[in-house]
Amino acid sequence: MKMDNKRFKLMLGLNYVGSTNYFASSTKSNTLKRCVNTQTNTQDFTQIDYLIQSPQIIKKVKITAESTIHTYEDDLYCYESIQNDESAPITFQTKSSPIPIQKEFYNINPLYLQEYNEKEYNYKTRAIILNRIQDNCQNLNNPFSHKAIYLYDLFLCRIQSKTINNQTQLRFLSLAMIFVATKMNAETPNINSLLSQSSLNMTKQQLIQYERLILNVLDWHTNPLTIQDIIYEIICRFYIVFPNLKVQSDQDSKIINQIINAIVLDHNYLSYTLEDISFSIIFVLFKKDISEDLYEDFLKMHNKTKQQIQQSIKFVSKYIRVVNQLNEKQLDINSLEILKLVCD
Numbered sequence: 001m002k003m004d005n006k007r008f009k010l011m012l013g014l015n016y017v018g019s020t021n022y023f024a025s026s027t028k029s030n031t032l033k034r035c036v037n038t039q040t041n042t043q044d045f046t047q048i049d050y051l052i053q054s055p056q057i058i059k060k061v062k063i064t065a066e067s068t069i070h071t072y073e074d075d076l077y078c079y080e081s082i083q084n085d086e087s088a089p090i091t092f093q094t095k096s097s098p099i100p101i102q103k104e105f106y107n108i109n110p111l112y113l114q115e116y117n118e119k120e121y122n123y124k125t126r127a128i129i130l131n132r133i134q135d136n137c138q139n140l141n142n143p144f145s146h147k148a149i150y151l152y153d154l155f156l157c158r159i160q161s162k163t164i165n166n167q168t169q170l171r172f173l174s175l176a177m178i179f180v181a182t183k184m185n186a187e188t189p190n191i192n193s194l195l196s197q198s199s200l201n202m203t204k205q206q207l208i209q210y211e212r213l214i215l216n217v218l219d220w221h222t223n224p225l226t227i228q229d230i231i232y233e234i235i236c237r238f239y240i241v242f243p244n245l246k247v248q249s250d251q252d253s254k255i256i257n258q259i260i261n262a263i264v265l266d267h268n269y270l271s272y273t274l275e276d277i278s279f280s281i282i283f284v285l286f287k288k289d290i291s292e293d294l295y296e297d298f299l300k301m302h303n304k305t306k307q308q309i310q311q312s313i314k315f316v317s318k319y320i321r322v323v324n325q326l327n328e329k330q331l332d333i334n335s336l337e338i339l340k341l342v343c344d
Contacts, residue, residue, distance in 0.1 A: 099230065099233055099234065099275060099302060100225055100229070100230070100233065101225075102224065102225045102274065103221075103224075105219070105221050106150075106154060106221065106224040106225070108150075108153050108154055108157045108270055109157050110267075110268075110270035110271040112153075112156065112157040113126065113267060115162050116156075116162050116163075117162075117163075120163075121170070123267045125167075125170070126153075126265075126267055127265040127266070127267075127336060127339055128336065129152070129170050129171070129174050130149050130152065130174075130264065130265050131265055131334065131335055131336040132171065132174055133145055133148050133149055133152065133174045133177065133178060134149075134261060134334070134335055135334070136174070136175065136178060136194075136197040137178060139197060140178075140190070140193055140194065140197065142178065142182060142189075144178070144181040144182050144185055145178075145261075146226035146227065146228040146229075146260070146264065147181035147184070147185065147223070147224070147226055148174070148177040148178045148180075148181040148182075149177075149226070149264050150224045150225075150226045151177050151180060151181055151214070151218070151222060151224065152173065152174060152177045153270065154218060154224065155173070155177070155214055155217055155218060158217050158218060159217050168200055171198060171200060172198070172200070172202050172206060172207075172210055173210060173214075175194060175195070175197065175198055175202060175207065175210075176207055176210035176211050176214055177214070178194060179191075179194060179207060179210075179211060180211055180214050180215070180222050181222070184222045184223045185223070191204060191207065194207075195207065225274060226274070227260050227263070227264060227269075227274050227277055227278065228260060229274075230274040230275055230277075230278045231256060231260060231274075231277075231278035231281060231282070233278075234275075234278045234279060234282060234302075235249075235252070235256070235278075235282060237298075237301075237302075238282055238286075238298065241298055241301075242286075242289075242290060242294075242298075245286065245289055245290075252285065255285065255323060255324075255327065256281065256285070258323045258326075258327075258335075258338070259281055259316065259319050259320055259323050260281070261335040261338075262319050262322075262323070262335040262338040262339050262342070263277065263316065263319055265335055265336060265339045266339060266342075266343075268315065269315070272311070272312045272315065273312075275302075275304070276304075276308070276309045276312040277312050277315070277316060279299060279302075279304055279309050279312075280309050280312040280313040280315070280316045280317075281316050281320065283295055283306070283309070283313060284313060284316060284317050284320050285320065292306070318342050319338070319342055322338055322341050322342050323338065326338070326341075
């Protein structure tokens with residue numbers, strides 16, 4: 001299958017947002033990794049920054065009478081990486097430092113799925129595709145699944161043509177999102193390994209074409225904040241305020257990973273802010289260890305109240321309950337299965 005260079009049509013479907021029953025019937029978690037390239041420093045990157053961060057793109061400079069235009073040249077491809085000796089700064093230092101804020105151009109309309117045809121793309125299809133992204137990243141030992149998932153939703157929200165010719169395009173798109181997210185975070189993706197995750201025989205040229213489309217639609221903004229970024233920032237602050245709870249941080253990280261990996265498959269999570277979901281998860285996880293008043297004080301440090309996050313607490317509680325039950329029974333199932341159990 002060769003993608004048309006001039007027009008790429010995505011065909012997705014109407015999503016019944018009110019529905020919570022994803023499936024009629026009823027993995028090993030990735031290690032929670034702090035995003036070193038925090039958005040405070042990288043979110044305003046544009047074409048030049050993506051090129052610097054992503055040496056596999058070669059771009060041609062076109063000089064015109066009005067300006068210098070950097071164009072994507074998909075006939076040229078480089079497999080060599082550029083070594084960067086500078087370590088990326090970490091924004092979080094103290095409990096009083098501000099939590100990074102999502103830039104406006106990364107905002108996703110939580111109802112964007114309603115713009116598509118339900119028979120062609122819906123909340124169930126979305127969950128399956130995003131779970132495939134998680135599985136592919138796990139198989140590749142790639143820590144950027146949450147970046148790829150966020151970009152996937154952002155792309156489908158922003159693209160003007162709301163149609164797709166077949167489901168193969170969605171699967172190709174999911175691989176390309178992993179590719180873009182990995183390159184943006186100063187890693188050199190192993191293209192052959194990435195393509196091997198697909199049973200559809202996607203070619204390197206198709207991957208480049210999809211990458212070009214993604215960059216055009218997103219206007220080269222490819223480093224959003226994710227729930228993984230925000231919850232890690234907040235849990236670090238939480239451990240500073242309550243240092244006695246840090247002794248179980250490794251186990252907490254595993255559980256948090258399981259929770260957020262399942263939550264992002266649920267389209268309803270887009271209706272809440274990343275901060276609210278993160279504060280809610282931490283509240284529910286630790287409510288047996290600290291008093292509600294103490295946590296309320298912690299929220300006030302960040303201009304939050306429990307009342308403000310009451311709805312997100314209800315949303316995350318069902319996921320935490322299922323994850324805890326599975327862990328008690330020492331059952332290791334993937335995020336899609338957790339979603340099924342929550343929604344049944």
